[in-house]
Amino acid sequence: MESYLKSANEYVPVFFSRDPSSWSFANAFLTNKFSKWSHDIKPKIEQNWTMRWPFAHKEITRTDSSYKLACMLRIGGKVLRKLEQHQRSPQVASSALGFGPQMAMQLAERLYTQGFISYPRTESTSYPPSFDFGGTLAAQVKNPTWGTYVHDLLAEGYLKPRLGTDAGDHPPITPVQAATEDMLGNDAWRLYQYVCQHFIGSVSPDCKYVRMKVEFAVGGEAFYCTGQYVTVKGFTSIMPWLEVNEKSLPHFTKGDRIEVSRVELYEGNTAPPDYLSESELISLMEKNGIGTDASIPVHINNICERNFVQVQAGRKLVPTPLGISLIRGYQCIDPDLCLPDIRSFIEQQIALVAKGQADHACVVQHVLEQFELKYCYFVKQIDNMDTLFEAQFSPLADSGRMLSKCGKCLRYMKYISTQPSRLYCSTCEEVYHLPQGGVIKLYKELTCPLDNFELLIFSMPGPEGKSYPLCPYCYNSPPFEGVEILSGSTKGGNASKFGKGAGMPCFLCPHPTCCHSVIAQGVCACPECSGTLVLDPVSAPKWRLYCNTCNCLVFLPEGAHRISTTRERCPDCDSTIIEVDFNKNNTPLADGSTLHMGCILCDELLHSLVEMKHGKSFRMRVSGSRGRGRGKARGGFRGRGRGRLADPKMSFRDF
CATH class of the missing domain: 2.70.20.10 (Topoisomerase I, domain 3)
Structure with a gap:
């Protein structure tokens, strides 16, 4: 079945079986x-x-x-x-090489940026008259696999490819320079090998x-x-x-x-029809005028990430219960949403606009009017969709486990761990979205001073993963105007729009009295960006600071019993003074004491015990002259300052 799911301002194709009438045909198939x-x-x-x-x-x-x-x-x-026939590169990569369309395009783009193949996002199969076939072939003569064949082809004379289709974008994909498997790696080499063999085959005899x-x-x-x-x-x-x-x-x-x-x-x-493979799906999308070489891999990747289908053995796309319920709901309310006609019509109109045969404003107005009518009708019939989903899935109130208290009703909310993870309050009937890709736990039963919600701690996986507290309500509905939010947490990436999944954790909160905000836990400005280095509250015994904007990590003295921020400021750089309680067995203090307070930038002892890790490379601290004045300190660090954007970016070369 060919279906199109309206999500994130696009129609996403879902092809469930070879039969275009209905996915249920495969399940209801009667053998003869x-x-x-x-x-x-x-x-x-x-x-x-x-x-x-x-x-x-x-x-x-x-x-x-x-x-x-x-x-x-x-x-x-x-x-x-x-x-020799031309096939779309994502289609061939899926059927012959076993790559997903998205992975194939990523590998092709990497080969292009490294200068090994021509621009991969093209639909043209026709070469320009000035294309240098001889030079492109000559670059492959020394290849140990097909070099001899290319040499003989040049000696006997190659044939120019038959006239293909000029889509007006870029020439067909061709090799640009010679490469080996050691230079590219296994997957990239397999794709590069196919590009070379396809080009050589296109100029070979029948x-x-x-x-x-x-x-x-x-x-x-x-x-x-x-x-x-x-x-x-x-x-x-x-x-x-x-x-x-x-x-x-x-x-x-x-x-x-x-x-x-x-x-x-x-x-x-007789047997029912099999599920579509990725390559067959690409062929059907091309046949129905849906998408381009650039957009088709994105569409297929979207329906996989949204759990509408799953890729199984043989790169077969098998629908999930979620995808089936969604399609049945669309069929029940508006069957047009399950057909390729709408998307195909829009792309045809766009092509006419590009050729100057249709008016841009008229096309946009017509499409928007159609979408508005369909949206209004769909909203009026949304109860039919709820009925279908309730028959297939258990209610949200019956899912998950108790985790934290709601600040509105003071009852426990349930944590739904399935993607996307979220909190659900059955009393208030509210859903609170959470950060994805990590572990969510209750944070010491502490509460937010603004809304009385219990705080959570989010931990990213791996030894370099950050951990930070967050308030479920503040994360979804930031209480301050103009505050920054997590990158990419809103649809469209617009940080000025709050609401569903807005994404303001405590390390971005500017509340002046909250002990978890960036005001209380921030130490100094990040040396790599305009962010602030914040103390990781659960990183003991490997204490560290992390940037609330980039991936910069600063490791503090390891093995300390406790490290905390204070309300005091460094008089030289205006950074926050931290308090370190060393282990008595390995304290670096000369008198054997364990408690020490100082600035990590200006204090001789603390500055010698910190190190920074950024990305995959370590940069150890080396000695440097003492910084003077507000805003600069030793080792290229910037002081806390009165604002994160007050000081220009400085080098980290001396750290």
């Missing part, structure tokens, strides 16, 4: 018996002999072994050519082969068999996966009578 004859004749032919005319299953009641001779009726042959067909009669029924052999391999020499499957036949003469050694009736059952 079928029969076919199998004969062995002398000399034996290793082929399937097929009946020339169909017959009804009810007419076959027994196998008759009285037929001993087969009479040759007709023998014929035909010389055929197999032509494959020529002869197909033979033999017909004979047994007991009044006609059967036939075909065989074929290659005369010129042509482009299949460089593209062996497209070579002709040769089948040899013995020599026969019309009228020959040959002994039948075995007659067998095989019975089987």
Whole structure:
């Protein structure tokens, strides 16, 4: 079934089976018996002999072994050519290489940026008249796999490709320079290898082969068999996966009578159509005018990430209960949303606008009016969608586990761990979205001073993952105007719009008295960006600071019993003074004491014990002159300052 899910301002295609009528066709499929004859004749032919005319299953009641001779009726042959055909790169990568379309485009873009292939986001199959075929082929002569073939092709003369389609964007994908597997890595090399072989095959001769067909009669029924052999391999020499499957036949003469050694009736059952593979989905999208080489991988990746389908063995796209329920809901309310017609029509109109054959304003106005009408109608019928989902899924109130208290009703909310993870208050009937990709726990039963919600702690995976507290209500509805939010947490990336999944954790909160805000836990300005280094509250015993904007990490003295921020400021750089309680067994203090207060930028002892990690490289602290004045300190660090944007970015070379 071909379906289009309206989400995030786009129609996302979902193809559930080969049959375009309904996904339920596969589940409701009724199997029927079928029969076919199998004969062995002398000399034996290793082929399937097929009946020339169909017959009804009810007419076959027994196998008759009285037929001993087969009479040759007709023998014929035909010389055929197999032509090299263009296929979309994501389609080939999925079917032949086993890559998903999104992965294929990512690999192709990497090869392009490294200068190994031409621009990959193209739909053209026609080369410009000035294209240098000889130079492109010459760059592949030294390749150990196909270099000899390319050398012979240049010597004998290559053939220019047949006229294809000029989509007006970019030329077809071609290799730009030679490469090896060691240079590219396994996956990128396989894709690069296909691009090279496809280009070389496109300028190679056609494959020529002869197909033979033999017909004979047994007991009044006609059967036939075909065989074929290659005369010129042509482009299949460089593209062996497209070579002709040769089948040899013995020599026969019309009228020959040959002994039948075995007659067998095989019975089987018909099977429902299989699910679509990614490559078949791409073909259907192309056939229905949906998407381009640039957008098709994104569409397929979206329906996988949103759990509408799952990629299983053979790159088959199998619908999930969520996807099936969503499609059935669309079919019940507005069947147009399940058909490719809307998206195809819009793309056709866009193409006409590009050609100057349609007015841009009229097209936009018409499409917006249609969407508005469909949206209003859908909202009025939304109860039908709820009914279908309730029949398939358990209510949200019955899911999850108790985690934290709601600040409105003071009752426990349930944590739904399935993606996307969220909190649900069954009393208030409110859903609170949470950060994704980490672990959510209750944070010491502490509460937010603004709304009385219990705080949570979010921990990213891995030894370098950040941990930060958040208030569920503030995270979804930031209480301050103009405050920054987590990058990409709102749809469209607009940080000025709050609401669903807005994303303001405590390290971005500017509340002046909250002990979890950036005012209380911030230490100094980040040396790599305009952010602030904040104390990680649960990083003990490997204490550290993290930037609330970038991936910068600053490791503090390891093994300390406790590290906390204070209300005091450094008089030189205005950074926050921290208090460190060292372990008595390895305290660095000369008198053996364990408690020490100071600025990590200006204090000699603390500055010698910190180190920074950014990305995958460590940069250790080296000695430097003492910084003076407000806003700059030793080692390239900036002081806390009165605002994160007050000081210009400084180098971290001396840290």
